[in-house]
Amino acid sequence: MNSNEAESVAIVGAGLVGSLLALGLKRRGYAVAIYERRPDPRAKGVIGGRSINLALSDRGLLGLAAAGVTDAVERVAVPMPGRRMHAKDGTTVFMPYGLAGEAIRSVSRGGLNLKLMELCAEVGIPLHFDHACDDVDLASTTLRFTTPTGKVTVQPGAIAGADGAFSAVRRPFMRLDRFDYSQDYLPHGYKELTIPAGTDGASLLDRQALHIWPRSAFMLIALPNLDGSFTCTLFLGFDSEPGFAGLDDVTSGRAFFAEHFGDALALMPDFDEQWAQNPVASLVTVRCSPWVRQRTFLIGDASHAIVPFFGQGMNAGFEDCRVLFDALDADGRHTVDALVDLLPAWSQARKPDADAIATLALENFVEMRDKVGSPAFRFRKAVEAAFARACPDDITPAYTMVTFRPRLGYAEALRRSRAQDVVLDELCAHHRVKAFVEGDADAAADADAAFQAAAASLRPAALTST
Ligand SMILES: Cc1cc2nc3c(=O)[nH]c(=O)nc-3n(C[C@H](O)[C@H](O)[C@H](O)COP(=O)(O)OP(=O)(O)OC[C@H]3O[C@@H](n4cnc5c(N)ncnc54)[C@H](O)[C@@H]3O)c2cc1C
Structure with a gap:
């Protein structure tokens, strides 16, 4: 020694x-x-x-x-500052992560x-x-x-x-x-792929976002790199249909991408080499x-x-x-x-x-691969964001608590998120909120006044006890 x-x-x-x-x-x-x-x-x-x-x-x-x-x-x-969702038809929607541009x-x-x-x-x-x-x-x-x-x-x-x-x-x-x-393995594994920068070094996707292609049982995500490229990760079941087991050659991998992530595939000129070489890892x-x-x-x-x-x-x-x-x-x-x-x-x-x-x-995982693509989820997120702005002492989205409130313990974030879910369920079904957003879904995020009124009647003691 x-x-x-x-x-x-x-x-x-x-x-x-x-x-x-x-x-x-x-x-x-x-x-x-x-x-x-x-x-x-x-x-x-x-x-x-x-x-x-x-x-x-x-x-x-x-x-x-x-x-x-x-x-x-x-x-x-x-x-x-947000996630950009890519639908199968190539349309995209941007959703900010934070309430105040975080x-x-x-x-x-x-x-x-x-x-x-x-x-x-x-x-x-x-x-x-x-x-x-x-x-x-x-x-x-x-x-x-x-x-x-x-x-x-x-x-x-x-x-x-x-x-x-x-x-x-x-x-x-x-x-x-x-x-x-x-030790619990997910039935899903992951494979990484790269979208290179364009010839002039410019990014081929919006750099101000984490990109998600939610496809219910599986998903692709992409995060920007400093050099203009993006690292993509495909999360997919090993043995599901479709699954990695059935996509073990370039032809089937390419066909799968063309069907589900056509816009991303178009940005990967060396997809075939990447698909063949990059390993599948477990979670x-x-x-x-x-x-x-x-x-x-x-x-x-x-x-x-x-x-x-x-x-x-x-x-x-x-x-x-x-x-x-x-x-x-x-x-x-x-x-x-x-x-x-x-x-x-x-x-x-x-x-x-x-x-x-x-x-x-x-x-x-369920939220990212499945729910983010649905209008009901986006409606709920709009309600949550508006309610959080109107009543910041009562509701803070779980994502905000976990990601942007670093002094709040994860356990407390989970406890509050469970309590908030009950309120949000009620709030989303509340007739005044529903009527408001049914008339103009895009305006839901500005509906503070309507949510204030609904929230006043729904606010449970559980949310304000800590
Ligand atoms: C696909 C994927 C995406 C992820 N994305 C995110 C993300 O976006 N944000 C986030 O916060 N986290 C993310 N993570 C998690 C993150 O990568 C890990 O939590 C983090 O790397 C853990 O760091 P660590 O130092 O504890 O362990 P590791 O990074 O695993 O480092 C362990 C080190 O110990 C060394 N080592 C192992 N065995 C021995 C040995 N016997 N003797 C000596 N040295 C040894 C290894 O070589 C390694 O250098 C992701 C993980 C995965 C798989």
């Missing part, structure tokens, strides 16, 4: 969450070291060959701010991860690449790695398992008494508890992997870090023992929020 190892925190995984955790701990005076299974991506300038991008929202930004790295990330983000941001996953790693290196955090963790002894806080030059053993003061949904650090937890664990929800044993803890996807339909997996992981940093700052000691002392309360506070966003993310 090196002389100072016992006073350091070893972070397994240099992904998004591990890198941010390292930066925030280092900023608070901790000695940290990162151990990553992959080779060093900095020489190549990118991580992985494809341009996967993620939606970064206010919770993620708050986490980045707590580690002091917001500016560097804001510079590489593309704002998306935006989520599209960021390159590889680019963001690389930036965070570079920032780690700049502040002197040792990054040990090609270190695959294959065993953890929880009792003695010992990590064992396989490296290209042989086995390495490390015995730090604390271990953070930030090694993703299939965490190796989590494995010994699973052998212990009273460790709860579940999993992982729930487990507790996240802390002795001096080892799990964070990010290692403790709560969720499906991507609320765009919150990374954001939730960054929030894990931010809440931990806040607890450390409130405690003030900034020692490894202080960190270990705080971990049980931190994980108990985070667990209900992690469970809530897992639920919300699964439910939002």
Whole structure:
């Protein structure tokens, strides 16, 4: 053991969450070291060959701010103030995400991860690449790695398992008494495709939006990249009809796209190559508890992997870090023992929020692929938005709570959203609201006065109790 190892925190995984955790701990005076299974991506300038991008929202930004790295990330983000729905006939409708022009941001996953790693290196955090963790002894806080030059053993003061949904650090937890664990795969998988920029570098789709092609049982989405291209993700059942299993060659893939996403297909000149080469990946929800044993803890996807339909997996992981940093700052000691002392309360506070966003993310899949295309859904959204503007203390759309209210816990957002659903159901059926929007559906969003009157008679105590 090196002389100072016992006073350091070893972070397994240099992904998004591990890198941010390292930066925030280092900023608070901790000695940290990162151990990553992959080779060093900095020489190549990118991580992985494809341009996967993620939606970064206010919770993620708050986490980045707590580690002091917001500016560097804001510079590489593309704002998306709304979603643009593409109907089968090629017509589109834009729906703002926020009530007051708020935006989520599209960021390159590889680019963001690389930036965070570079920032780690700049502040002197040792990054040990090609270190695959294959065993953890929880009792003695010992990590064992396989490296290209042989086995390495490390015995730090604390271990953070930030090694993703299939965490190796989590494995010994699973052998212990009273460790709860579940892993649920969706019947849907996903495949990524790219819409390139036009010849002059201009975007071929509106860059101010997250694009959605909702098709009931499946959907395509597209997020803008800085270089004018878009990363598209097709979410489709593995074994359904249609499904990935029946679309395993270029001819059937092209025919499927022509039928369901003709406008997107027209923007992909190399569709055939992409369809043949890009893999189909699966989507999993992982729930487990507790996240802390002795001096080892799990964070990010290692403790709560969720499906991507609320765009919150990374954001939730960054929030894990931010809440931990806040607890450390409130405690003030900034020692490894202080960190270990705080971990049980931190994980108990985070667990209900992690469970809530897992639920919300699964439910939002149905909203995105199925409901957003229907006039009834758009009517309900218009009612919700108008009601929220008229009675902001009573109703805040679930999307707004999750995405733009970063100090409100996911669990509280879920609780309020359930209560609001009851009111919205009644409100949508209310004769005054119905009459108003039936006359002029487009004017529904301006119907504040009518909704005020309806809301006054419907407002339940449950909504105002917190
Ligand atoms: C299709 C898709 C779209 C998504 N979209 C969004 C979105 O829009 N917004 C959002 O917020 N989230 C999104 N997510 C979720 C997001 O990608 C994850 O929540 C996030 O990457 C989790 O970060 P992490 O650092 O915890 O784990 P990971 O990113 O998985 O990083 C784990 C790291 O640990 C390393 N590692 C693994 N095993 C070992 C080992 N044995 N030893 C050493 N190192 C190891 C890995 O190489 C990796 O570098 C999406 C996910 C998917 C699949």
